[in-house]
Amino acid sequence: MLRKVWAGTAVGLLALSLAACNNSDTGGDGGDAGSGNEPIVLGFSQVGAESGWRTANTTSIKESAAEAGIELKFDDAQGKQENQITAIRNFIQQKVDVIAFSPKVETGFETVLKEAKDAGIPVILTDRAVDTQDKTLYKSFLGSDFVKEGRLSGEWLVNEMKSATGDVNIVELQGTTGSAPANDRKKGFAEAIAKDPKLKVIASQSGDFTRAGGKQVMEQFVKANPKIDVLFAHNDDMGLGALEAITAAGKVPGKDIKIITIDAVKDGMQALADGKFNFIAECSPLLGPQLMELVKKVNKGESVPARIETQETTFTQEQAKAALPTRKY
Template identity: 50%
Template sequence: MRRSIKKVAAGLLATMMIGTMLTGCGGGNKKDSGSSKKETSEINIGFSQVGAESDWRVANTKSMKSALTAKNGFKLSFADAQQKQENQTKAVREFITQGVDVIAIAPVTETGWETVLKEAKKADIPVITVDRQIKTSDDSLITAWVGSDFKKEGVKAAEWLIKEKGKEKGDVNIAVLQGTIGSSAEIGRTKGFKEGIKDQKNFKIIASQTGEFTQAKGQEVMESFLKQNKDIDVVVAQNDNMAFGAIDALKAAGKTPGKDVTIISFDAIKAALKKVQSGEINAEFECNPLHGPRVAELAKKIMKGEKVDKIQYVDEQVFTKDNTTKEVINKRAY
């Protein structure tokens, strides 16, 4: 039983006991009119965000804050982990101490959460994970997850590349800028892409290293790739900010992004779609950051005691120069 329901039950029991005593003392049969249900009052929710390492993450934070407002029935406690899991663990423990109704986490990595999530479960606080997933030995520690099918994104990228370069006779040399190692996005996109190209004997991943989802690190790693490998045909950047860094590095090396080197990226933020339109990025695989409304809806249902699906995928699409118009870009919310 959820904490809110427990509180109501405790209140009703106390009221019944008081009513019984009053009846024995000549107090009559007055019904309690002061009890209230949690679903009609403010929901206290604590949200631990990875940080602000990318434009995508900033849009994700904005979506969460916009949905979890007092006007929408929420009291939000927000904690920026600055990309450190220890900060997230500390924040979750603080949420538990505060006695929030729901905890939401956009985790830095998938593992290392068992202990603190058991503490949340002991406190009877449901946990919703956002964007990246958490792996635990006890499935009940997570109530629901909202995010993207990262492996499917990787598979889609592989399928697109096979259509574009699958018939080439020579080797297709691929460099991969991975996201934060151990994060759901990195794991899923890496696995999906590798599985997708496994039957293409001429596709060779000649370099792979984390760019930590940041533009500066993406540029640094791409510069290193170019020093070690003269013939890079394709760059797969696991987010847009790393793609921007790779583009800067390629230009500095005298190469034309999108022409001399095929660029594949993930997220599809507005700035990246402009580069698709200009031809600097060849294909964008959307990762929708607007999770706030879905999280708000889930939190309300959970607090009412309603059953919710554990996996909540968001809708996404693929962008190339053919379908990336000025109108599409202008309508983009992130």
């Protein structure tokens, strides 16, 4: 009887051993797994929640990660570069499979990116780029062409003002100082309006991409400059804040002061449909699905393009009215 018990136990242990070996096989059908049946772990550092665009971007990333079966470690830097650097170092210590982030500014990330590279963790830039000579520090940059957005905004204004007589006074609400969208949108706009010498930027200041910042700076612009014909805001939220300052000054937004913005979030599109804005160049925040596809490819060691541009458009008042009913953000 004792001999039979030991024989049965041995068979059971052998079966368990074989099962364990089969489960540890990294081939299997793990799908999006980082190894075997383990999910890919993505560390993502978001720059903050400064605008409606950013909120929509965060939602897209979180929902897309869940749909793709990717484990997301999400960090909100609350608008501070030092918080992003700390978050990336934490991701390195946690040995995540891939790191992605939307940089607060273009410079100052080289050291921490080198740390990620040395740790063998691939990095993807989303929405905003970094300024570095070493392009091996990241695998790909997924985002908009900010120079193009600024240029399209300026080209619309050149066409809109082609029959105007006398100088056209423009004030500019810049985004966060040193950030890629602020630098590039300013550059693209300036290049476009240079074609018409009567278009003059008389004041330009950062509103930090926030409604409060847009309102505060526009209040200063209106007080210091009695004749303002055009406002170019680097995003919808600053433009929406500026609306309050323009109205409080007794002027009619969209008529007394033409308003050009970038992003095309729902509140901005509504202002355009209502005639308070005049033109919007789109910058889509819905990068989540494309990002998760990139994460999967990078994790497998596949080759990916160094630059992936999102597809976007522009809107006039009538186009905004048509698009609003099905707008997702």
